[in-house]
Amino acid sequence: MASTHSPNSPQGLPLLDIEVLRTFVAIAETGSFTRAAQQVFRTPSAVSMQIKRLEEMLGRALFVREPRQVHLTPEGETMLGYARQLLELNDEAVGQFLSPQVGGTVRLGAPDDLGTRVLPGVLSQFSRNYPAVQVNVRVGRSPDLMRRLDIGELDVVLMIAEAGQRPHARAEAIYREPLVWAGREGGVALQRTPLPLAVADRGCAWRQMALSSLNRSGLRYRIAYTCEHTGAQEAAVLQDIAITPFPRSLVKSPIRMIEEEEGGLSALGDYEVLLLRMPARGAAVEALVQHIIDHFAGQTTAAAAAPAESTA
Incomplete structure (x- = not known):
């Protein structure tokens, strides 16, 4: 926690807590207490308490809280610059003593869903902790990544599969989350017949889960938008071209989660992030x-502790 010593106390000016600063920067960058909590592996209530004590210590409000997001006050903008400098200096100093003994190159493979949305933040923190380790990333289709792992071209592979499915003998589940139907707020795609879908190409676990669910329910559908990236699926939903299967954690306004049984849809079930490594x-x-395992464990903890947004 941030120190609460008075500036006039014998101890001098209060000391800023590095972990509180890390939380502060995460909130500023994500615009959300909940998403920041996932990044720093804390519950949203703990994050809110950290910021409350930091604001009390500084005697300034750092954030303006709104129903769907938070943003920095002018004093918060000033603090953000200092916080980033202090965190960078802290990580550099600690890394010089704790990480030099670990070095080398790691070849990591991941599908686009993880490679574009998750890995950049994970690897940024890893590089600060292990500056002597070089990570080379290949983003591609899961079958190709598994083949490259088997022939020794990759050391670690992340992939997505329906919960309980193990497409590879060495697959280890490190994260589990519901897959949900998503559509545009106020959109009409859900009302169209046949139901228009935005899905990835063949071989995608989310595509297979969606089509299996629709076939079980007997709904008529058509694949209106096929793409390789979740970003393209999201764009199709934003334009109300189609609905799509999406991880619950990625559903943010103006995209909404379509409730079970709405429009005759049935639940999609859970998906898992699997990790495979060469021994x-x-x-x-x-x-x-x-x-990577610690990152996803933190996401699981934050999601379980915070079913709703917290900006208090």
């Missing part, structure tokens, strides 16, 4: 694997 690849690989 005995060294300390650098193990360090990255543990970092």
Whole structure:
């Protein structure tokens, strides 16, 4: 926690807590207490308490709280610059003493859904903790990534599968989340017949889960928008061209979650993030694997503790 010593106390000016600053920066960058909580592996209520104490210590409001997001006050903008400098200096200093013994190159493969939305933030933190480790990332289709793992071209692979499915003997589930139907707020795509869908190309677990659910329910549908990236699916939904299967954590306004049984739709079930690694690849690989596992464990904890947005 941030120190509460008075500036006039014998201890001098209060000291800023690095972990509180990390939380502060995460909120500023995401515009959300809930999403920031996922990044720093804390509950939204703990994050709110950290910021409340920081604001009390500084005697300034750092955020303006609104129903769907938060944004910085002018004093918060000033604090953000200092916070980023302090965090960078802290990570550099700690890294010089704790991480030099771990070095080398790790070849990591991931599908687009993870490679564009999740990995950049995960790898940014990893590089600060392990500056001597170089991570080379390949984003591609899961079958190709598994083939490259088997022939030794990759050390670690992340992939997405329907919960309980194991497409590879070495697959380890590290995260589980509901897949939900998503559509545009106020949109009419859900009312069209046949139902227009935006899905990824063949081989995508989310596509297969969606089509299996529709076939079970007997609904007529057509694939109106086929793409390789979730960003394209999201764009199709935003334009009300179609509905799409989406991870619950990615559903943000103006996209909404379509409730079960709405429009005759049935639940899609859960998907899992699987991790595969080549055995005995060294300390650098193990360090990255543990970092990734810790990240997803933090997401699971935050999601379980915070079913709704908290900006208090």
